[in-house]
Amino acid sequence: MSDFRLKGENVHLWRGDHHVLRGVRFEVGAGECLQLTGANGTGKTTLLRTACGLAYPEGGEITWRGQNIRADMQAFHAQLAYLGHEPPLKSELTARENLHFWIGVRRRLPRRELDQALERVGGNQWADRPVRTLSAGQKRRAALAGLTLMRVPLWLLDEPTTNLDVEGQKLVGSFIDEHVQAGGVALAAVHHELAVSRPESLRRMELTFD
Amino acid sequence: MPPVRRGFDTADDAGSPAVTALGAAHLVLARDLKLAFRKRSQLVQPLAFFAIVTTLFPLGVSPELSRLRPIAAGVLWAAALLASLLALELLFRDDAQDGTLEQYALSGRSLTWLLAAKTAAHWLLTGLPLALMAPLAGIALGAPNAAVPGIVISVAVGTVALSLIGSIGAALTLGIRRSGALLSLLTLPLDIPVLIFGARATELAIGGEAYGVPLQLLGALAVLGLTLAPLAAAAAVRINLE
Numbered sequence: 001m002s003d004f005r006l007k008g009e010n011v012h013l014w015r016g017d018h019h020v021l022r023g024v025r026f027e028v029g030a031g032e033c034l035q036l037t038g039a040n041g042t043g044k045t046t047l048l049r050t051a052c053g054l055a056y057p058e059g060g061e062i063t064w065r066g067q068n069i070r071a072d073m074q075a076f077h078a079q080l081a082y083l084g085h086e087p088p089l090k091s092e093l094t095a096r097e098n099l100h101f102w103i104g105v106r107r108r109l110p111r112r113e114l115d116q117a118l119e120r121v122g123g124n125q126w127a128d129r130p131v132r133t134l135s136a137g138q139k140r141r142a143a144l145a146g147l148t149l150m151r152v153p154l155w156l157l158d159e160p161t162t163n164l165d166v167e168g169q170k171l172v173g174s175f176i177d178e179h180v181q182a183g184g185v186a187l188a189a190v191h192h193e194l195a196v197s198r199p200e201s202l203r204r205m206e207l208t209f210d
Numbered sequence: 211m212p213p214v215r216r217g218f219d220t221a222d223d224a225g226s227p228a229v230t231a232l233g234a235a236h237l238v239l240a241r242d243l244k245l246a247f248r249k250r251s252q253l254v255q256p257l258a259f260f261a262i263v264t265t266l267f268p269l270g271v272s273p274e275l276s277r278l279r280p281i282a283a284g285v286l287w288a289a290a291l292l293a294s295l296l297a298l299e300l301l302f303r304d305d306a307q308d309g310t311l312e313q314y315a316l317s318g319r320s321l322t323w324l325l326a327a328k329t330a331a332h333w334l335l336t337g338l339p340l341a342l343m344a345p346l347a348g349i350a351l352g353a354p355n356a357a358v359p360g361i362v363i364s365v366a367v368g369t370v371a372l373s374l375i376g377s378i379g380a381a382l383t384l385g386i387r388r389s390g391a392l393l394s395l396l397t398l399p400l401d402i403p404v405l406i407f408g409a410r411a412t413e414l415a416i417g418g419e420a421y422g423v424p425l426q427l428l429g430a431l432a433v434l435g436l437t438l439a440p441l442a443a444a445a446a447v448r449i450n451l452e
Contacts, residue, residue: 052316054312054452077318078317079318084312086308086309088310089308090310092245092249101238101240101241102310104237105319
């Protein structure tokens with residue numbers, strides 16, 4: 001039985017005078033995806049950034065595999081993939097070069113594997129074009145290819161379907177399906193329901209202003 | 211944290227294809243060099259600035275080499291320092307804006323190494339070309355040909371220290387828009403010893419004297435920067451990413 005479990009206990013975080021996260025509790029284990037919903041400004045992105053250790057909560061703690069994530073941050077980061085609002089791609093490089101450098105910092109990336117990942121997101125036609133010439137949806141697809149290439153157990157996704165067409169949204173759903181079926185954990189902030197094929201693996205949590 | 215199994219590859223997974231800290235840093239360096247050559251305008255800007263300043267001085271002061279030679283070292287170093295500063299604002303800015311720095315911070319690799327690699331790229335793209343250009347400017351300012359090695363070495367070593375000191379300032383001002391003025395205020399006081407020892411080494415080289423002592427002090431500053439600056443820059447970047 002896998003011990004992959006991300007847990008937030010009574011997490012409090014302020015931004016100046018604004019109390020963004022007010023005692024938030026969540027738990028998501030192996031083979032599960034927790035879908036975070038809520039109106040703009042309720043703290044979905046802040047919660048994701050806190051969960052991956054980019055933001056420091058003033059109260060409470062976040063644990064991964066039973067250990068506070070701050071105990072060994074580097075080891076924790078080696079086990080997570082975070083995809084923010086904007087794909088972390090350089091406009092002067094091609095999508096293929098971007099992935100080579102982005103993923104290559106984490107793990108050795110065989111060319112064949114990179115080709116396969118790009119093919120899966122429909123990148124055959126545009127993978128060798130500079131990113132500045134790609135549409136927002138194509139950039140997002142390239143970032144999704146990067147996500148699958150990381151091969152880490154924890155995915156933290158901020159609006160993963162932004163700028164994607166219906167096919168792209170299904171692709172995100174299928175990636176999450178595969179990830180959780182392999183025993184991975186996903187936490188996704190979304191405005192629209194994720195198109196996963198196994199709804200039993202999907203749990204929902206809504207953040208509110210109260 | 212226990213190692214990960216079940217087909218997931220992470221740094222602590224036995225047999226994983228993870229890269230070493232040095233390998234990751236090498237990749238960051240290669241990426242920044244590739245990016246710089248795709249955005250040549252940014253590459254040329256500090257060099258053009260250096261060339262313009264050192265060319266304007268003879269026009270403004272005097273075309274007589276005997277009058278230019280005594281101020282040549284100072285002119286070269288002031289121009290090199292300001293040219294180096296010019297490129298510093300962009301050292302981490304683009305990567306912060308497009309989320310690359312976030313990915314570095316979350317990569318499970320040492321952010322210190324990755325930022326050291328970015329600073330090395332900055333030096334290769336700014337400091338090294340300045341060191342190679344400095345003798346030409348020096349000769350135009352009356353320096354003898356025999357001073358060329360001394361000028362190149364002192365500017366090369368000095369700009370290593372400038373890039374490292376600058377990386378701390380660039381990291382600290384990452385969250386501030388139009389941070390150029392603040393960056394200069396933060397780094398210039400720390401750059402003063404580099405300017406003093408660098409100008410002295412160059413002055414001695416131009417005068418045909420032994421310049422070993424100021425060069426060694428310049429080297430000591432570069433080593434000090436090398437050991438401390440990437441750590442400080444990584445800490446500052448983490449704070450700014452929050």
